[in-house]
Amino acid sequence: MRLRPGSLAWLAAHDLTLNWRRFVDTFARLSPPAMWGVAMGCAAALHLLAWPVVLWLLRSKGGIRGLDAAALAVAMVCVLAWMTAQALLAATRLLYERGSLDLLLASPLPVRRALAAQALAIAAGSFGSVGILLLPLVHMGALLDGCAWLSAYPVLAALALAGTGAGLAAAIGLFSLFGPRRARLVAQLAAAFIGGAFLLALQVAAMLPAGLRQAAAQWLAGSWLGAALDPAVVLALPVAAARGDPVSLVLLVGLAAGLLAAVVLLLGERFRRASLGAAGAGADTGPAWRRRRRGLRVASGLGQTLRRKEWRLLRRDHAVFAQLSLQIVYTLPLAVVLVRGAESMPLVLALAPTIVVIAAQVAASLAWVTVSGEDAPELIAAAPVRRAEVETAKLSAIALPIAAILALPLAGLAMLAPASAALVALFATAAGGSTALLNLWHPMPGNRRGMLRRHSQSKLMGLVEHLMAMLWAVAVVLALVGTVWSLLPAGLAALLLLSCTPARTGPTAAAVSGPGTRACASP
Amino acid sequence: MLNKLAIEDAALQQERAAAAPALRLRGLRKTFATPAVDGLDLTVHAGELYALLGPNGAGKTTTLRMIAGLLAPDAGAIEVFGIDALADPRAAKRITAWLPDEPMLYDKLTPLEYLEFVAGLWGVERERAEVSAAGLLDVLELRRHAHTRCEGLSRGMKQKVALAGALIHDPRLIMLDEPLTGLDAAVARQVKDLLAERVRSGASIILTTHILEVAERLAGRIGILSRGRLVAEGTLAELRTAVGRGSSTLEDVFLAVTGRDAQLACG
Numbered sequence: 001m002r003l004r005p006g007s008l009a010w011l012a013a014h015d016l017t018l019n020w021r022r023f024v025d026t027f028a029r030l031s032p033p034a035m036w037g038v039a040m041g042c043a044a045a046l047h048l049l050a051w052p053v054v055l056w057l058l059r060s061k062g063g064i065r066g067l068d069a070a071a072l073a074v075a076m077v078c079v080l081a082w083m084t085a086q087a088l089l090a091a092t093r094l095l096y097e098r099g100s101l102d103l104l105l106a107s108p109l110p111v112r113r114a115l116a117a118q119a120l121a122i123a124a125g126s127f128g129s130v131g132i133l134l135l136p137l138v139h140m141g142a143l144l145d146g147c148a149w150l151s152a153y154p155v156l157a158a159l160a161l162a163g164t165g166a167g168l169a170a171a172i173g174l175f176s177l178f179g180p181r182r183a184r185l186v187a188q189l190a191a192a193f194i195g196g197a198f199l200l201a202l203q204v205a206a207m208l209p210a211g212l213r214q215a216a217a218q219w220l221a222g223s224w225l226g227a228a229l230d231p232a233v234v235l236a237l238p239v240a241a242a243r244g245d246p247v248s249l250v251l252l253v254g255l256a257a258g259l260l261a262a263v264v265l266l267l268g269e270r271f272r273r274a275s276l277g278a279a280g281a282g283a284d285t286g287p288a289w290r291r292r293r294r295g296l297r298v299a300s301g302l303g304q305t306l307r308r309k310e311w312r313l314l315r316r317d318h319a320v321f322a323q324l325s326l327q328i329v330y331t332l333p334l335a336v337v338l339v340r341g342a343e344s345m346p347l348v349l350a351l352a353p354t355i356v357v358i359a360a361q362v363a364a365s366l367a368w369v370t371v372s373g374e375d376a377p378e379l380i381a382a383a384p385v386r387r388a389e390v391e392t393a394k395l396s397a398i399a400l401p402i403a404a405i406l407a408l409p410l411a412g413l414a415m416l417a418p419a420s421a422a423l424v425a426l427f428a429t430a431a432g433g434s435t436a437l438l439n440l441w442h443p444m445p446g447n448r449r450g451m452l453r454r455h456s457q458s459k460l461m462g463l464v465e466h467l468m469a470m471l472w473a474v475a476v477v478l479a480l481v482g483t484v485w486s487l488l489p490a491g492l493a494a495l496l497l498l499s500c501t502p503a504r505t506g507p508t509a510a511a512v513s514g515p516g517t518r519a520c521a522s523p
Numbered sequence: 524m525l526n527k528l529a530i531e532d533a534a535l536q537q538e539r540a541a542a543a544p545a546l547r548l549r550g551l552r553k554t555f556a557t558p559a560v561d562g563l564d565l566t567v568h569a570g571e572l573y574a575l576l577g578p579n580g581a582g583k584t585t586t587l588r589m590i591a592g593l594l595a596p597d598a599g600a601i602e603v604f605g606i607d608a609l610a611d612p613r614a615a616k617r618i619t620a621w622l623p624d625e626p627m628l629y630d631k632l633t634p635l636e637y638l639e640f641v642a643g644l645w646g647v648e649r650e651r652a653e654v655s656a657a658g659l660l661d662v663l664e665l666r667r668h669a670h671t672r673c674e675g676l677s678r679g680m681k682q683k684v685a686l687a688g689a690l691i692h693d694p695r696l697i698m699l700d701e702p703l704t705g706l707d708a709a710v711a712r713q714v715k716d717l718l719a720e721r722v723r724s725g726a727s728i729i730l731t732t733h734i735l736e737v738a739e740r741l742a743g744r745i746g747i748l749s750r751g752r753l754v755a756e757g758t759l760a761e762l763r764t765a766v767g768r769g770s771s772t773l774e775d776v777f778l779a780v781t782g783r784d785a786q787l788a789c790g
Contacts, residue, residue: 298642298649305643309632316631316672376627379688382591383644384616 006109011117019121023128043136050136054144064141064148065243072242073235079134080159080166083126085195087167090122092187095175095271095278105272112268115168119264123164127156148244155242155249158256165260167191172267175274183278188322302385306393310370314401320369328358328405348417352424352480353473355409356431360469362405363432366398367439391440402432423479430490431472434497435465441502464500468493543605545569545696545727551589551599553751559585561751563599567696572718572728574738577748578781583731584624586748587698590729591621603696617645620694624701626685630674634665634684637673638691645692652691659687662717679710686714690721697721699730703737715741739773747777749784 003010030038061067094101104114134156141149174190175183237255240248298305314320371394374380380390406428414421442461471493478486546567553560560582567573577583588594590601592612601608601615608615628637635656642652660666663683673681682705689697699718703711718728719741732738738745739759747755747762755762755776762776771779 298639298647298652300649302643302646305640308643309629309636309640312636313629313631375629378591378593378621378623379627379641380644381593382616382619382621383641384613384646385644386613 006113008113008116008120011104011109011114012120015117015121016124019125046133046136047140050140054137054140057141058145063145067243069235069239072239076155076159076235076238076242079130079156080163082195083130083160083163084166084170085191086126086129087122087164088170088187088191088194089167090125091168091171092174092184092191094118095171095275096184101275105275111272112264115268115271116261116264119164119168119260122167123157123160123260126163127160130160131156151242151244151249154253155238158238158241158253161253161256161260165256165263168260168271169263169267172270172274175277176270180274180277185318185322188318189325192322192325302389303393303396306390307397310394310397311400313375314366314369317369320365324362324365324405328362348413348420348424349477349480351409351413352420352427352476355406355413355424356428356473356476357469359402359406359428360431360435360465360472362402363398364435364439364465364469366401367395367436368444370394370398371440372443395436395440398436420480424476427472427476427479427490430493431469434468434472434493437497438465438468438500441500464496468496471496543569543602545571545604546590546729547600547602548586548590549600549602551586551601552597553582553585553589553594554597558751560589560596563748563751563753565746565753565756567727567729569604569695569727570722570725571743572722572730572741574742574745575729575731575748576733576735576738576745576777577731581748581781582751583748584700585751587621587700587729587731590698591619592616593621617692618695620689620692620697622685622689622697622699622702624704626681627688628673628681628685631672633670633672634660634676634687635669637684637688641688642691647692651693655691655693656687659690663687663713679706682706683710683714686717690717695726697726697728699728701731701733703732703734735773735777745773747780749781754784755780 003013024035057067101114101118104118105111107114134152138149138152170190171183171187174187177183178186237248237252241252406425410421410425410428413424438461444461471489475486475488475490475493478489544566546565548563548565551560551563551565552558559580563582563586565575565586575583575586585594589596590603590608592608592615596609603615603619606615606618629640632640638652638656638659642656647655660669663686665680665683665687668676668680673684676684682702686702689699697718702714702718706714715737718730722728730737730742742759744756744758745762746753755765757765759773759776762773762780763771766776766779
């Protein structure tokens with residue numbers, strides 16, 4: 001069937017095609033048969049993993065209708081929060097990264113239609129990213145318990161539409177509130193917190209002393225807020241829909257589609273104005289006092305030159321800043337879970353692995369940004385500098401931001417237990433150093449904005465990076481407990497790193513690899 | 524004793540450099556799927572502006588990237604002012620500049636910060652860098668935009684910032700890949716004037732361009748590459764004579780030479 005050029009369906013199909021190609025590009029190194037083989041293998045593995053989970057649910061709950069309403073509601077709110085965060089990020093990216101949006105806005109198409117197509121593509125992306133994990137459960141449920149499980153498809157679609165509407169509205173609202181210069185940073189930070197905050201808030205609430213929790217619950221029950229947030233009122237419809245009630249399903253999908261349509265219709269013009277405002281956001285000249293004061297200040301030595309450049313770029317890169325926040329926010333629940341998991345566990349034991357994992361993740365991300373995300377690799381390759389000098393300078397440049405991020409939790413830990421804090425600092429340094437070196441030795445060229453998606457270049461490298469972080473985290477816990485067994489995971493992490501040492505004979509320089517580029521530097 | 528030897532060695536190198544051509548390529552070869560550069564011999568004299576022309580895919584950019592140390596040749600030799608650029612790339616890089624068609628910039632740095640960075644990379648002394656940067660910002664009319672981040676600059680402005688970066692260490696050999704592509708007439712004139720001024724002050728330039736008028740007006744000698752080989756070389760007058768059309772333009776010469784080569788290739 002040929003879609004009418006310029007129609008909403010035609011535009012949406014165009015955007016969906018682009019999204020699909022981007023997804024397929026993450027397997028770019030594989031031949032098409034190998035790619036399909038990997039995809040089918042992953043799908044089969046996910047379904048195999050889902051099978052025992054569904055069996056357990058069926059045995060303990062007796063079927064989809066027996067699922068706990070509160071659990072269903074919490075799961076849906078988490079999914080909705082995550083989808084809203086994704087949509088907020090995507091809408092902000094759309095506003096600032098121009099390209100296709102410029103083409104659409106320059107065309108004679110109505111702006112609301114163009115925006116609707118983009119919104120549908122964002123919703124489809126959200127549906128896919130959650131569905132890839134959730135739908136295997138649904139399929140196994142349908143196989144073992146009946147077709148009612150398939151209602152998850154329209155429920156997920158409704159959540160994607162509603163989340164996209166909310167995210168789009170939030171992006172336009174933030175742009176109006178903070179203006180083109182600050183909106184991007186605020187939106188990225190907001191997305192990080194919306195995405196992780198709900199889960200974190202639940203965990204933190206559970207950590208509160210029982211008395212305080214009861215008092216808060218009593219206050220909430222008696223207030224208008226409590227009445228408004230009563231799960232029986234607010235979440236009755238999606239819960240009924242998730243259990244397969246057809247009327248609720250139709251109502252839910254209708255409401256979600258209505259919300260998205262309303263956002264597009266009401267805010268379409270504002271979105272166009274925001275995108276025009278964002279066009280000049282790059283022409284930032286900085287404060288007037290800085291322009292008056294500054295002349296040329298050449299750094300003394302190559303190390304200082306490179307460090308100063310990296311710090312400037314990191315400070316000004318809103319995307320990197322926001323993505324680091326996202327990583328940290330998503331890692332924090334680990335500490336909460338650990339504290340909850342063992343009531344008698346000292347706080348130090350719960351915080352130590354979290355700090356080590358954060359150090360490993362942040363170091364890996366920053367190393368990737370400074371090495372693989374280098375904007376002008378050929379400039380450095382064409383300069384009369386040694387590769388080793390560049391690598392050393394880049395490593396030293398990322399040490400400061402990591403130290404700044406970890407300073408506060410380490411200081412807090414030092415007040416509780418100084419010796420333990422020193423041990424944690426040591427393991428955090430080892431973990432950060434390992435993952436940074438890994439990224440330095442095996443660059444994965446890409447745009448620095450795609451920091452969190454960097455493992456799409458090499459899934460194996462991502463796996464090694466996570467494994468290394470986990471090994472160091474286990475090692476620090478064992479070291480704090482005082483057992484020599486901590487040497488085992490630490491040794492394994494060191495061995496893993498050694499096994500990743502690159503061959504230094506080739507002309508390719510890790511330090512000068514950038515997006516789509518491989519260049520040789522002076523050895 | 525060692526110091527004395529080092530000084531003598533440096534003096535010897537300088538002497539050799541003074542006598543040597545700016546660039547000498549011998550049997551340069553690079554093959555990707557097919558040969559991109561195929562046994563190229565080429566010499567650029569000191570103080571000369573040499574235009575390297577050729578149809579798309581002729582090997583111009585690959586040649587410049589090998590000279591700049593960004594690609595390792597499969598075979599052949601590269602000498603920059605007598606320095607073996609393959610054996611001692613750092614020494615060669617110190618006196619060369621490379622400007623690709625896509626400016627190598629950092630969006631989040633201002634032009635002034637970019638110049639600071641490049642000066643640091645090439646180890647230019649602070650005072651010299653300040654003087655050089657001030658002069659380049661004025662000549663290229665970038666002073667007004669010195670504190671604007673590069674992401675907010677137009678294509679032409681970005682190209683000028685990249686050119687300023689390439690020239691800040693006062694290179695003796697300047698390699699430019701399509702330096703005027705996408706520039707408006709006024710900016711193109713500024714760039715051409717600056718290049719002419721550099722040649723007058725003793726620098727050597729090798730540039731590739733598809734704008735034949737630029738080669739016709741600026742270049743002392745012109746080389747035409749086809750399928751990785753130098754198929755014609757000389758001044759415009761010499762090329763005209765060689766082609767046998769005394770009154771023809773460079774465009775006629777170019778089409779005749781590359782067309783003849785393509786016919787030969789087809790057998």
